[in-house]
Amino acid sequence: MAQQHHLFTAAGARLIGISVDSVGQNAAMVDKLGLPFPLLSDPGGEQAIKAYDCWNAEPQIAHPAVEIVAPTGTVAFRQVGSDFADRPTEDEVLIEVQRLNLPATTQEAPHPGAAHPGERAFDLSLLPAYLRGAKFAATALSMRVPEAVEQAEVLKAEYERYLTALQAHPRGAGNAGPERAT
Amino acid sequence: MTDAPGFALPDQSGARWTLADHLDAATVLVFYRGDW
Numbered sequence: 776m777a778q779q780h781h782l783f784t785a786a787g788a789r790l791i792g793i794s795v796d797s798v799g800q801n802a803a804m805v806d807k808l809g810l811p812f813p814l815l816s817d818p819g820g821e822q823a824i825k826a827y828d829c830w831n832a833e834p835q836i837a838h839p840a841v842e843i844v845a846p847t848g849t850v851a852f853r854q855v856g857s858d859f860a861d862r863p864t865e866d867e868v869l870i871e872v873q874r875l876n877l878p879a880t881t882q883e884a885p886h887p888g889a890a891h892p893g894e895r896a897f898d899l900s901l902l903p904a905y906l907r908g909a910k911f912a913a914t915a916l917s918m919r920v921p922e923a924v925e926q927a928e929v930l931k932a933e934y935e936r937y938l939t940a941l942q943a944h945p946r947g948a949g950n951a952g953p954e955r956a957t
Numbered sequence: 958m959t960d961a962p963g964f965a966l967p968d969q970s971g972a973r974w975t976l977a978d979h980l981d982a983a984t985v986l987v988f989y990r991g992d993w
């Protein structure tokens with residue numbers, strides 16, 4: 776969503792991310808990815824994740840989900856996915872926002888915080904290799920499982936988009952030396 | 958349409974972010990698993 780952030784504000788919506796991650800982990804993520812919107816921390820899911828019916832009780836995290844809150848204070852759109860690949864595309868969400876016919880808005884850049892990345896934080900320079908691997912796995916899987924071809928195509932397109940976005944990212948693939956998140 | 962539950966949570970700088978303060982526009986809530 777970061778790539779098309781300006782289209783969302785032009786359509787009258789701000790973006791926020793919500794997860795169980797700590798404030799320090801979120802600060803590291805905003806800094807590392809240069810996100811144009813804030814990340815909110817809801818560790819036990821009590822404040823927002825459960826209230827919006829996105830709680831995944833087994834690993835105690837949020838289901839991947841997108842919900843649009845209209846200025847009227849109602850939920851205008853919601854889609855809760857079962858895994859990270861199962862979420863609406865940026866374009867689909869943007870269309871849902873545009874249907875609300877709102878005047879343009881603005882969103883100030885998130886304030887930086889003190890970064891405390893989690894132990895498993897991914898080095899950004901490793902991401903292209905990871906994404907290429909994931910794309911390869913999707914291709915291989917779709918060759919063996921005919922029923923999965925359609926989903927594999929969606930995933931491959933998504934990975935391709937991430938790779939393109941990384942190329943454009945100031946600290947993405949090949950643009951800077953390895954970036955340590957610690 | 959369902960009412961959107963209000964909430965207040967700390968952002969990445971520790972500042973309090975409330976939905977009630979942001980109802981002058983639409984808000985896209987992106988829930989994600991985190992802790993990869």
